[in-house]
Amino acid sequence: MKKPFDINADYQPETFEFKDKKLVDEILSRYPTYAKKSAVMPLLDVAQRQVSTEGAKAKPAYGGWIPRAAMDKIAEIIDQPPIRVYEVATFYSMYNLAPVGKYLVQVCTTTPCWLKGSSDIVKSCEDYLGIKLGETTEDQLFTMVEVECLGACVNAPMIQINDNYYEDLTPELTKELLGALKEGKEMPAGSQVGRKCSMAITGATTLKDQAKKAGGA
Ligand code: FES
Numbered sequence: 001m002k003k004p005f006d007i008n009a010d011y012q013p014e015t016f017e018f019k020d021k022k023l024v025d026e027i028l029s030r031y032p033t034y035a036k037k038s039a040v041m042p043l044l045d046v047a048q049r050q051v052s053t054e055g056a057k058a059k060p061a062y063g064g065w066i067p068r069a070a071m072d073k074i075a076e077i078i079d080q081p082p083i084r085v086y087e088v089a090t091f092y093s094m095y096n097l098a099p100v101g102k103y104l105v106q107v108c109t110t111t112p113c114w115l116k117g118s119s120d121i122v123k124s125c126e127d128y129l130g131i132k133l134g135e136t137t138e139d140q141l142f143t144m145v146e147v148e149c150l151g152a153c154v155n156a157p158m159i160q161i162n163d164n165y166y167e168d169l170t171p172e173l174t175k176e177l178l179g180a181l182k183e184g185k186e187m188p189a190g191s192q193v194g195r196k197c198s199m200a201i202t203g204a205t206t207l208k209d210q211a212k213k214a215g216g217a
Helices: 021-028 033-057 068-077 082-091 111-115 118-129 171-182 208-213
Strands: 103-108 142-147 159-161 164-167
Touching (some): 021 033, 033 082, 103 118, 118 171
């Protein structure tokens, strides 16, 4: 799904400064000086999280995204033309390049999730939130987008909301989850049907003796 990216949009701030300069320096120190352009991805993440922290205090609250000015600042820091930062930021779905709601609902619709009912999950989000994929609710609380495999296929269908994965969903559980978030409740991440990690839903089936010896279940 193509994500919005308009470097001349009205919502773009003129300037951007990193608040945690120490963190920026620490990230740069992970790479040899000649390869500091490798810091582009963690710096994009820091910029998005900084905007998210500011957004959490705003009224209405909003989520993390990366303004063009932040990408230009990163280009300056890593000594690269801005296009080198734009091309990374536009490629990965984890970077938002336009304002998003406080809760970014990323619905995985790739084959394993699709086989396990992701179309019903999309529909339950659309019905509950009253928006379509790519849209934000009027109160700015939720933005819903479609994403490719998020690597939790074994517990499909699943969605990611901000930093958390919610797995083993049904349309009913999805609506309950969105409802709880709407009321400001923290919801436990992971399997929503009590599955432990990616274990079979019926419990451990292999290596049981070894797990017992190691003090596990
Ligand atoms: S297909 Fe949905 S997490 Fe992999």
